[in-house]
Each structure stands twice: as C-alpha cells, then as structure tokens.
Amino acid sequence: MTCWSCGKPPGAGAFCEACGKVQPAAPGSDHFAALGLERRFAIEAAEIERRYRNVQRRLHPDRFVTKSVPERRLSLQRATAVNDAYRTLKDPLKRAEYMLALEGMPADGEASPDLLAEILELREELDAAKSAGDAARIGELRAHVRRQQDDTMSAIARAFEGSAPAQAAALVHRLRFIARFLEDASGTVEARVQCPRS
C-alpha cells in the first residue's frame, strides 16, 4: 500500500504518516478497525467513546472545506464509516451481533425451551407485580434481571475469547430477551445494556 498523494507507505491510521493526507479505509476493514480497536467483545464503553471522539474530531467535514476533492470525498467516507462503527459497537447487544456476523454465525436460530420457560416465568411475575402495584417487587425483579444481564455479557465475552461463536449466539438470544424484559420493567426505553467491567 502506498499513499494516493505522496506515494510513500501511509501506515495503518486514517492519515498518511508521511504527508498527513487522509487515506481510504483498508480493504475489508471492519468497525473495530474504523475506531482503531482490537476485535474483542469486552470493551469499556468509555474506551469506545474516547476513540470515537478522537477520530471523529480529526475527520470532521469542517476541517476539509478548503481541501482537495479527493480529500473531501475520502474524509466523508471515513467519517461515515466511523459513525456506523460507533453506533454498532457502543451497544453491547449490537456489538455481539456484529461479531457473530463477522464469524458467519448470525444469532437468528431458535431460542432454547429452557430459556423461554425462564423468561416467561419472569414475565409473568413482572405482570403480577405490575397489576398489584408492587413497586418493591418490580424493583427486585429488575435488579435480578440486571444481574443476569451482567453475567450474560461476561459469558459472551468468555465465549468469544474461547472461540465458541455458537455458544456466544445462544447467549445473544438470552441478552435480547433480557433487554426486552428490562424495557418493560422500566416502562421506558431504558434498556440500553451497559458493558460489565472487564
């Protein structure tokens, strides 16, 4: 690979190490590469945020208004890719789904009967607590499911580290049902899953 502008090796970043001009994304680069992250599930939300702000500031269109046409085009392409990457990776559920897609293992199979039975029981308990106006019980259920959510995310991280995508896919099913439960339990769309500290 050589820089389109100066012809020297541009390095791995968004800008040529020799001349500083913006570079096209490497062929086959993924969302992790777009943010300069290693491909792994366990990433701190703050780390994703920091990388995003850092790279997006350097690619902002305002910086390119006086630049050449290829630079404007390439910076826009890269900025768009970085936005897509950020939207996908900041949400642990979407991040896991994306990693599974990269592994060629989409999480769209059947949910296990045990998982469905467990979720139904929690749903029915939540329903009963809501009808009874039992705020304390709703709080308990929510806390219980939040712990399940943390455990599931840790397990997903372990499944990916251990190269077990099928196991990760089953856990992603679980995370989706948990997310829907928490949406209903909070009565708002506050189901944004938080990544556990890893």
Add this chain to the structure above:
Amino acid sequence: MAYSNKVIDHYENPRNVGSLDKDDPNVGTGLVGAPACGDVMKLQLKIGDDGIIEDAKFKTFGCGSAIASSSLITEWVKGKTVDEAMTIKNSEIVEELSLPPVKIHCSVLAEDAIKAAIADFRKKQAARAATGQAADARQPRAATGK
C-alpha cells in the same frame, strides 16, 4: 409504523388472555419466542376427547402485532378440530390484520405457538396411552402374583 385498525382492536381488547392448567392432560401448551426481537408467546389449548378445541388462552409479551396475532388465532381455533387448527397458515393472519412485512414474524410466531401447543397435547395423549397400556399389562401379572 402505523398499525391497522384490526391490530389496534386486538391490542386494546385482546381476546382470550390468560392461562389454562398446564398439568391437565387435555391441555396443550405451546411456548415460543423470537430470538430476533425478544418476544415471548405462550398459547394453550383445551382439547376435548373428540379432538375439538374447546378453549384457547394466550399470554404474549411483545409488540402490538404479536399480541394481535395471538389474540386472533385463539379466536380462530376455538371450535375447530386439532387437524383443522394445524392447517392455519401465518399468511392468513397477515392478511386479516394487514401486517406489514417487518411484522410477518409475529404471525409466524402465532402459527408456531398453535403447532407447539398441539404437539404438546399429542405428546401428553401418547404418554397417557402408553401408561394406560402399561397399567393394563401389569394387570395380569398382578393377578398371577396372587
């Protein structure tokens, strides 16, 4: 996305919400879920010895279309035979409720739930027939033991 009037009607006044006794040998329970969206649907049928569906109940934790699909299908199956209920296709639900393409999976879930409930009922019946035969088979041995 706009829901059709029929979806809204079923969503606001769902028919047949509730539970039947899952341990009743004449009750079949279907529990299905959509891992793609996190919806859970429980559908139960009470089936007479003549194979006619006497009652149907559901509990669906999901979107309006999933609730409407299960509400509608419980209305449809009551009074039908098990074999007739097995022939209900999700496309009929889609048509009746005017579901948009993104909500077709809700109707699939309802069809799957009916099939799962009937499968559970048939499994129970088969198990009961088997234990019945086993009991009959034990009878002569018990007699010879005397």
